[in-house]
Amino acid sequence: MGKPTGFMEYTRQSIPERNPSERTKDWDEYALPMSDEEAQKQGARCMDCGVPTCHTGMEINGVTTGCPVYHLIPEWNDMVYRGQWKEALEKEHEMNNFPEFTGFACPAPCEGACVLGLNEDPVAIRSVEKSIIEKGFEEGWVVPNPPQERTGKRVAVVGSGPAGLAAADQLNKAGHKVTVFERADRVGGLLTYGIPEMKLPYRIVERRIKILEAEGIEFITNTEVGKDFPVERLKEEFDATILCGGATIHRDVPAENNKLKGVHYAMDFLHANTKSLLDSGLSDGNYITAKDKNVVVIGGGDTGTDCIATSIRHNCKSLVQFDIYDKKGDMRDMMANPWPQYPVIHRIEYGQKEASSVFGDDPRAYAVMTKKFVGDENGHVKEVHTVNVSLRYDDNGNKIREEIPGSEKVWPAELVLVAIGFKGPEQGLIEQLNVETKTNSTVRAEYNKYTTNVEGVFAAGDMRRGQSLIVWAINEGRGAARECDRFLMGETQLP
Template sequence: MGKMTGFMEFKRQTHTERDPAERTKDWDLYTVGMTEQEAQEQGARCMDCGVPTCHTGIEMENGTSGCPVYHLIPEWNDLVYRGQWKEALKKEHEMNNFPEFTGYTCPAPCEGACVLGLNEPPVAIRSVERSIIDKGFSEGWVTAKPPEKRTGKSVAIVGSGPAGLAAADQLNKAGHTVTVYERDTHIGGLLTYGIPEAKLPFEIVMRRIKLLEEEGITFITETEIGKDISSESLQSDFDAVILCTGATVPRSSGIEGEKLDGVHFAMDFLHANTKSLLNSGHKDGEFLSVKDKRVVVIGGGDTGTDCIATSMRHGCKSLTQFDKYRKKSTERDESKNPWPQWPIVHVDEYGHKEAAAIFGKDARAYGIVATKFTGDENGKLKEVHTIEVEATKDAYGNRTQEIIPGTEQVWETDLVFLALGFTGPEQGLVQHFGLETTDNTTIEADHEVYTTNRDGVFAAGDARRGQSLVVWAINEGRGAARECDRYLMGSTVLP
């Protein structure tokens, strides 16, 4: 695959980024796609490794290794290198309904598992993936393809995030009549409200939604199942139901003073910001502005980075992100983190680059945890108390943090955003359907089966597996659609 000597001739290159300081002045996409020649050179680096591991997603220590949707990566890398873009687009869509979503937002576990990554920087898989789908849309190759005939069966999908959209697309292709219910104003779920506009513009989400509508899928917004429509009514009106509501209950910090005015969950901040931006360009004031505020972000991951990037665009006075781990090396530690595990290395994400460009230093404080929030006489946050920690393992091999005495510190701050992940789906809808749950409060349904204890009700995505990646949500949506099709028809035509 690719050019036999491509990995020796061409250096790794990804999509370029706009100037970090300049891009904080707007909400436009912060990246610039590769040229055709650049994409072809990156495709050429795919090295015909014989036994590729990039395309098969498995859970390993430290996270996912490889692609959970089993993308035909070596094949479309080769096609791009040879200039066969239309064929590459077909291959890209074979296993992934929405390569634009993953191409713009996925952390690329495929690259962590790339065989070339053993000795050289891995193939820029995500950038090539994005280049293919961007060219496909720009050339008009991505068009609506409604099913030739209908089965007479109907399916309701609750939730319009990546899992729900993938399930809807697959079931519609099989000829079923599909209706997607979304309680919010805009379609997209996490894609729309959890990922800032600068990272995944809403217009990219909507161009796919319009295609799905042209193919026959119905979208109903501002409608909450269990409130506006009962579960009984939904099951009566449809032959099957798939729940793809996500894992939206934020994890509490458990820190003293968490209820003070000024301590917020990260997703509440991001959701309101995007909703106001899409509705009015922030003119309605229905969002939390951090302009001229001292901001602390607690928690890493994509959500923490998105809080940083959003705060920078608001014009915050200062910004600090607490990282409970010490600063990592830029190189993988093969003794503790061998290939093809997800590489645990230091990375400057887009928000970190922006904060550094404006404030002149890394916004992260390493090896530190918050111990207490204190406020003024009116209950408004004014300080965060911290202490340094050292990551270690207990006698059972579980990760823990050892407190370092004498390292206490007090930080003056106006706002804290808790980006500590999510515990599971909201329980109101789960109880309304009378569904069994796991010990983690997620909906009880086996992977690759997706059936719940209620006949004809399926569950997929974060609501079933817990907080995860967009690409895993697509995997689950496709799988749930397959099993739903089997339930409706006795056998299935879906992969």
């Protein structure tokens, strides 16, 4: 715990942010560092709750509650409160290989499970987490620590997202020689090309990659396994393989004319923007621009918000974000959404704040379903037709959306960004390896075992569980490394 009376003395303060009107003029990080003093106050709010639930990750009704990597949150909150920053950093790294990734981009299900959140604002756990790791880098405490001995075993990790990086880091610590394959030109997977620069700057990813390289991990980019690197070579050159390729097959909007020009998947939009930004500061023009366009974003989640923020920085003409759900309340429904579940409430994220500062209002439209797209004479989208819907459940618990008569509306749009998630992993490599899949196309590998039907081939992260959180990817990467090490050595010391 932190200070015994801290939760009574201090109010919650989240990570400070730059002024929305100013930050939309550049691609710099929108958040500001929290001072040591404020972070210590936030750590002090951690209470002696007897049975803390913040650090125990689980799924309740399909929604994550608590921390999936079992972060020792009360312990490092107490250390920060006492000014023991280096000890807090060591405690952070015990359970999370990359607290900077979760500190910058995790929705913090740990805070939803905070006991203090039962009757007042929860502890600002993510803010403290980010403060610890950033101080660790600033002070030079985060340094390469290569293994003392090598086992002579070689492991291939396919995919360099958080699952792949966590697996590689753990296996390298165990002394195995690890090679990570990434088909993009930069390491990081969706950490690099799926999360915009102003939310998770590439320098944050890159500095960790440099440490992993210095510790002995080999990264091979611009190489798609199964295409540029034959699967036969995996079997010949490596003793085991871990598949961490993610779930990258997009969901389509089931609406008429959804293949018109100007209708793009959100990840294509975000990937191209980040690559052009990192390559040339957008001067090469190799990206999908929102400049002077009426932009419609379909999807109310974090990726949709990232599209909003990116479009604003392009100087779009107008913005609207469709959410198929009704607007949520400001307080959790303790009957339908009781603690310690993640609170399903109305939130105003960074992109909506920026849209309000530029256009004067929150860009979201609720309970909206897209019916069709209309194009011009050149086959380019010019309108989106929608209808409002109400939601009910049948006797089997299935969702049924009913159109509300008279709620039809036409929206001008020269750019439509589809941000409604992913169906599952791409099947090419999976089929070449003869790996079995489940009905939803994800790899069949039991949680906490991660073994596929093919000996020596493991699977972790979104490729195994479907679209999920960064923190679950790290959890699975660590677990897959543990089981891979057991397979290679007959026993394991990895957690």
